[in-house]
Amino acid sequence: AGCKSGSGGGGSAGGGAVGVDYPRSDTDFWNSYIKYVPQFGKQDGLDLKTTNSENDIAKLTANVQSLMGQGVKGMVLAPQDTAAVAPTLNQLKQKKIPVVTVDTRPDKGDVYMVVRADNRAYGEKACKFLGDTLKGKGKVAMLEGDLASINGRDRTEAFNQCMSQNYPGVKVIGLPTEWKGDVGANKLQTTLAANPDLNGIYMQAGGAFLAPTLNVLKQKGLLVPPGDPKHIAIISNDGIPEELKAIEAGQIDATVSQPADLYAKYALYYVKAAIDGKKFAPGKTDHDSTIVAPRPGLLEDQLPAPLVTKDGTYAGSLKATDPQLWGNQVK
Amino acid sequence: MSHSASAAAGVRPVAAAHHITKRFGVTVALNDVSLTVDDGDIHALVGRNGAGKSTLVSILTGLVPPDSGTVEFGGEPAPPLADREAWRQRVACVYQKLTVIPSLSVAENLFLNRQGRGLISWGSLRRRARELLDAWEVDVDVQAPAERLTVEQRQLVEIARALSHGSRFIILDEPTAQLDGQAIERLFARMRSLRESGVTFLFISHHLDEVYEVCDTVTVMRDARHIVTSPVAELGKEALVTAMTGEATGLIDLGAGRPAPAPGAAPALTVTGLGIPGVFEDVSLTVAPGEIVGLAGAGGSGKMAVGESIVGLRRAARGTVEIGGTTPRPGSVQAALRAGLGFVPQDRHKEGLVPGLSIAENATLTVPERLGRFGLVGSRRRDELGAKAIGDLDIKAAGPEQPVSALSGGNQQKVVMARALAGDPKVLVLMQPTAGVDVKAKETLLGTAAAAAAGGAGVLIISDDLDDLRPCDRVTVLFKGAVVAQMPAGWADHELIAAMEGIRD
Amino acid sequence: MTETQTAMAAPARGRITAPRLARLRDLALVPAIIVIAIVGYFVNPVFLHWDNLVNVLQQQSEISLLVLAEALILICGRMDLSLESTFGLAPGIAAWLVLAPGVTHGVGWLSGAWSIPVTLAIGAVIGWINGLLIVRFRLNGFIVTLGMLIVLRGLLTGISGGKTFFNLPSSMVYLGNAVWLGLPASIWICLVLYALAIVVTGYTRWGRALYAIGGNTDAARAAGIRVDRVLWGTLVLASLLAALGGLLLTGRLASVAASQGNGAIFTVFAAAVIGGVSLNGGKGTIFGAFTGILLLYMIQNVLTLAGVPAQWIGALNGAIILIALIISRITSGQAQE
């Protein structure tokens, strides 16, 4: 599409505009990402053109087409549907536009760099923490996401697999919720009625489930600090500021901090590198992560997703007040 | 009839409309119309379909604001439109369009919006409803939803409701169109007795006989204008029709000049032993080509059910219908139409017309095969046929493309007739073909039926309106679902009425 | 005029049992509820425990206010699709106005005490706008409220930036959490409002006017009912109820998610219709609507207790709803087009 960037701010350090498609704007996590992107874009001196595909792959395709029409030189996507994005990647490849994907690894097609923290790792970390905390015995409820969401599914599968392998004494009750707080609260309530001896809860999204869960427990008189025999061990996911506060207050035990800031920072870092013609190889990076090559035509920078606990004494965990955590940087 | 005299002596008018003009889009429904209704009168309002009568009624009852002009009650200006309560104290009305609410019980319909203050006591409401209906000899369960009533019963409920308001001024817009002879008589008796107690009526009807029977004064409207107001006694029927139509031509004798049906020809329609349990039993009749046969009966006699069974709108439990030698599948309109039938259904709003479609489309709905081949429809061909129907039936319309919803009642009925005739039927079944239609249109419609018969079709007219039955060569009378009489042409009105009411001599 | 017309009377008399039946229709779902209760017991005896029953009642209490609101509007022969958005937006705006900027990303223009009045006021305003467009400008209600559904949903996403509002003031979460006489306050509120609505729709002029308008608007107008005023009032009332329902849910979850209410309208319609409220107006009762939503939540609860595989819950739930819809239409006796 031979078109000049008419209205845009013109050329920049990278020598062209960069298109960023946000996957959705209705979760806390992605909103933080949306907030970080322009911030880092400015730091890197990039001319950003942004769109929002509202969790709809057809919209993503349309957005990419219109971004290509605007002559972007590189593209950052976060396809929530890893299969359906393949034709789009193909198109971009034909136009020689490098792509960085955030959060998910496409099933097919070439990608310059995948920037993500492994969702399976979230599930595993949560499983290990709960399994250790419960000493391999008990019942845990898992507030799952939406079946149609790859991230939710990865967390669910990894959690289940890890539990059955490492902690066969723990019974998992899976509660699908479509990422909806009220559905989660209702199902948790019902589960508590049926299983008064519940010992643990894994919430796959703190933004959706934190407040509802705490409130259900409060109503049942089960919101008691760790150490109390009635305490239910809770691990959350995402690392939004409220979760960190709840950990400090002793209401929940831990969370897996999803690095929203790093997603934005390194996505733009790599897309700029791509436009500048840099090449990367598998191996350790300068920012505590590893680049791997899961399949040809695609590299993946696996960002760290730290486990957060109150005192940071659990192996490999950070303190809830650690300023490094993105949840503590939100103003 | 001393009331019109007293009116002349300067009694204060109960209601008056001054220089009312009302437009609907480009249609002028009322053009500078003034009307004064004197205290204690029964005042008739007549005019052809679309003359603007019902529009004047809705202005007089505060449902619709006039574009210009004023309304007065007893010399006082009318209350603001929003104050429905004040309007209802001044005027009660039976509208032309039924205003019962089908899902609510009869009792609640009677006392709609005046169920009493605070919490409603359903028991006492039912009692009051029972008393009210007993006075009208309407024998229905007051707890039944109104949708279960027959059309006639609904009409009676409406009348009872309007008369129970205690208003001193009551408007009746075509109240008799759905009633049989006895019910009409009862209505008139009630109107007369209310007049004695000082109630004033504005009465609208297309039956001029009724005007002469109960009314004191008559106002004629034509083309949205007021033409004349006169004491009934001073305006002869000829003059009245002339005022309504604007022409000095009298009514034509429809029976005359039609060739007698050929004797011995195979019948066009043969009905044998038709029956639906509980509705009608063992009805047999034949109609020869060129013959017009009437099927008469009082309300609830089952005559419409017979007609609907013949045309396939309903499925009879027993018996056969033969149309031009073939026996169409019972209960299938399609089969009946293919066998060579054309019909006018009882209620044009329900089964007669598709309001949003044009005259041409409505008139050709039954004959798509004439509009083009391979299922294609040529709009030019269609509009030609539509224009022909407009000419043949004297339909007042802008053109074949005009939607039928924009036509007056009489002209809509003509479109239904055009649809019935579209397939050049061998058998024509007309159910209440002139209900709610003005005198002139009635003449056109019946004349068309006669012309169809003259052209060799067998015509069956099903009606309880004696005017409809006059052109018939013979009339079959139904009473409580059974054939009770056969009357050759030349019957006297009272004979036929007696037979319809089941009185044998 | 003295001949009795027995011929006419006969068919009418034959139908004498009909209104009785119509009244029974209110109870049409009671057998279904009993069946589900029994099935639930066999699936998991916990189902009939007091705690679980209270849970079911509490879980349906918020959305049942939406059902009540929709039922009132349906009885008038109208529709309001935007209720689901009001359910989220009204408490959402209140939260946004009272929460401090920064961590809780509100604007902090009002103090926490304002949250309940603001929520209800927003509900009323939305209802008023719907009324303006539908009643005053005579636009089609389905169309207007479809548009409003999309706009209001977008507004909530806009002000919240898609994030969940946390750390709500205590007045805002009180109703959704309080326990009165051993039962959650939201159950009391739901039951009292339903009881009130049953009395109003059954025994007051205003309530009967709803049925009259739904049955035949012109006739209602002719009978002196102030159709526009009643309709407008009903729309405002319905949005108020939706806002209140949203407030209760907000309280129970101690938060307002940006997606609060999304997709709820399908459940709301299904509940009202299963409960015997007609989409054509003028028919159905508030009690019926209540049995409708109760049944749906009982089914949900049984499915959760049964541990049906996650992927099949949707299909199973849908199939049960479809069957319930079909059965409820068949028992109501009439073909509906």
Added chain:
Amino acid sequence: MTETQTAMAAPARGRITAPRLARLRDLALVPAIIVIAIVGYFVNPVFLHWDNLVNVLQQQSEISLLVLAEALILICGRMDLSLESTFGLAPGIAAWLVLAPGVTHGVGWLSGAWSIPVTLAIGAVIGWINGLLIVRFRLNGFIVTLGMLIVLRGLLTGISGGKTFFNLPSSMVYLGNAVWLGLPASIWICLVLYALAIVVTGYTRWGRALYAIGGNTDAARAAGIRVDRVLWGTLVLASLLAALGGLLLTGRLASVAASQGNGAIFTVFAAAVIGGVSLNGGKGTIFGAFTGILLLYMIQNVLTLAGVPAQWIGALNGAIILIALIISRITSGQAQE
């Protein structure tokens, strides 16, 4: 009967322009489309580039088949909410049947060549079931298809386990990807089907029967139209179109997501109604419906090009739809209740 009655004819003559106006209503959205095009150009000149216009046409092509299907049903005076689920389920089942077990989590019972016939057959079967319930059993269409919407959506989640089907056979992705004469095949398919539908609804018996049925079902039946057969046929045809639309999208995305079609019905109704198709049946044209969906997609495209902040896109889009709905109702002249 030869007296000319000119007096009465006079007021009628005044109405001569009415049908002309009705025809103009078809073009009601054309000015809006032009305005959007101009606004779009000023927002971002890219808007009017050939590539971008082709993109817009292609992006709306799949859902426009849903709009076409819904418009046909609306003209008959019915509704079908389940189309959005058919849009996803029909290709979903086909993919499930042809994909090998294991990685692509299908069952692999059929070879890839079957995928298109199976997709269309599923569509037809769903339409047939809708017809059975609505036409034969005379259940309310809104209710039936609401139930079906939930069930079919649940079924797709069930068979897919919520996962996306990919690695589809080439026959299944062909239509969504092919380019014919320089334009994507889906644009051709969409345009041809619309053109065909315009001819059929305007100039054939079957098409006019739809209007007659929508305008007054009883009258249509009394005119010998086989109402049940036409309705049933239309329901089947509509579901077929939905399945075809789903197939095109599947091809373009080379996959079937478990959520394909979710929520699309709101857009579909908005498009049809903005395009002048009446919810009460018997009114509106296929061309109008096409302008409706085209307008919505142009608006989406302009908002994207304008770089509106993500969180406000929903509200803005909704507001534009609402305004378009209101304007389209006002220009259509009549108060609609």
